[in-house]
Amino acid sequence: MTPAAKQHLALGPGPEFERIREIQRLLGPQGRGLGDDCAIIPAGDAFFAISTDVSVEQVHFRLGWIELAEVGWRATAAALSDLAADGAEPVGVLIAVTVPASSTHADLLEVMTGARDCAGSVGISIIGGDLSSGSVWSLAVTVIGHARAPVSRKGAVPGDAIWVTGVLGGSRAALEAWRGGRTPLAGARERYARPTPRITAGKWLADHGARAMIDLSDGLAGDAGHLAAASGVALELDLSRLPTAPEVESEATRAGVPPQQFAAEGGEDFELLVALPPGFNAAAAFTQATDLPLTQIGTAIGGQGVRFLHHGRALTLKSFNHFG
Template sequence: MSANLRLGGGGEFDRLRRIFARLGRTGRDLGDDCALVRVGRAWLAVSIDLSLEGVHFRTDWLSFADIGRRSAAAALSDLAAEAAAPIGVLVSLGVPGKGRGRGKGEGDRAAEIMAGVAAAARSVGASVLGGDLVRSERYIVDVCVLGWTTHPVRRDGARPGDGLWVTGALGGAQAALRSLTRGQRPGPALFRRFAHPEPRIAAGRRLADLGARAMIDISDGLAADAAHLAAASGVRVEIALEQVPCFRGVDRHRAAASGEEFELLAALPSRFRERDAQTFRRATGVPLTRIGRCARGSGVRVTDSGRSIAPPAGYNHFPAR
């Protein structure tokens, strides 16, 4: 399997991961953000990302356009983590019949979702290539993304001594979700963070140019995704919690557990320093913060002001589910 597989937690799913690995030609790439298909001197990077009503979104929290935009951004984030330039997206929609949707026809709602998908695609130079549409009981938005890369960055290239860096600020997505779950409307900045995530395409490509050895997008939470990178690369990842950049008002423990952040976690050679991060920020508009390093060993070690703590738990979509 040269595969991107995003699997939830639990023993059943761990077993499934092994079964999937046997299906493919090679288990080497299992679990990376994108599958890669060699084309001449380049690689076609492909990934698929299923967003479901009640799991990834609720129609009383987001507009249909936001649902489309967020679902597409989540899929495009996998291309960012591969340092790929987006080509286009294909979208399968499941849309309920006339019984639902606040008086709107299913065509309206599907068109609004697609307008959001198209906006996310256009924002990174991609187009909507195709789609499928089926009537279903609940909303379904499945987005397949295609991109090109000449130098893919996988999860498995980190080496002991590399610095560990993260783009943006973490914790906003989960904080917004917590407000929404309590029936409160988050403030505008927090809501935008949840509703309109920006796939870090330009940032990912620049990190590759700057020598990134391994990269992953933060979908399961910083600590959980750091563990995936550590396992794939055969290194230990050390994170200093007090260095983690936090979204305004979010504490660092929550920031390190927050999923669906769609920021990038990258291992960069030790020669990459703070002044390089400043140059990166000027070029891309995206902050880049050193939060730790890679060492010999395995797993993730998280410290808070020098003291070891248990890695903050990963992300299971809606807390109340």
């Protein structure tokens, strides 16, 4: 009954990840497994995948922007997204909620309604939790899943094709609108407030040869680096192929960057980035199974780091860092 990972996974560049690297060093062999989407615990001939994810008011969301039920939904979806990245089947959710003194009990029930509905949308229940008072809303959501062969961030090899599910940038489009005092387009708001955890997509990809997978919570610009570092490969990604949400264009224009760059630098789309063997040609079957596009945006090659190209020109991207 010991966790499966034998060593830390390498992480991509960035000051936030330097902090995690230092924690990995501090924890030494006692911290093995840190740095992947989920911790993995063997159970018979399969595995449990488990992940914990915190959503803090004023850091991950603001209440002027979204409803309390959406706070609960979004925090739960963000945690479930880690299970999706492992190709795991969800089993249960635990939620520790910190409730500000200024809120009512009805407020708490609204938050829990959103969490319940998100859990229910992938067929599971809230099976535990904790309550505390505090100065702002904070939700620590722990998800448990089950997988015969969980997919890690590690496992991409040179020659693999790199694909992305869905369309990107919608969540950032909503965020930029709110930050600019504008009302987001309805579709962008929905992508930010009620993201769909890509559980079905993750399982499908795990069943169809996924070698490495990560969910795009910190955005393509940062997360691609983690997949590359964990796998020990370089990635060459062509942003001109990147599928963007229809709501991106107007906000990208305001920001003065191409829509694909805007999308790659935005976080919290909760789509999946996946390395598939070079011969993979079942994108149409994926779309039939999930109702989502699956788009090849690049290739794994020997080396390290991520090279972003846009119409043949190299681009240096900024990582998404919430708005804290």
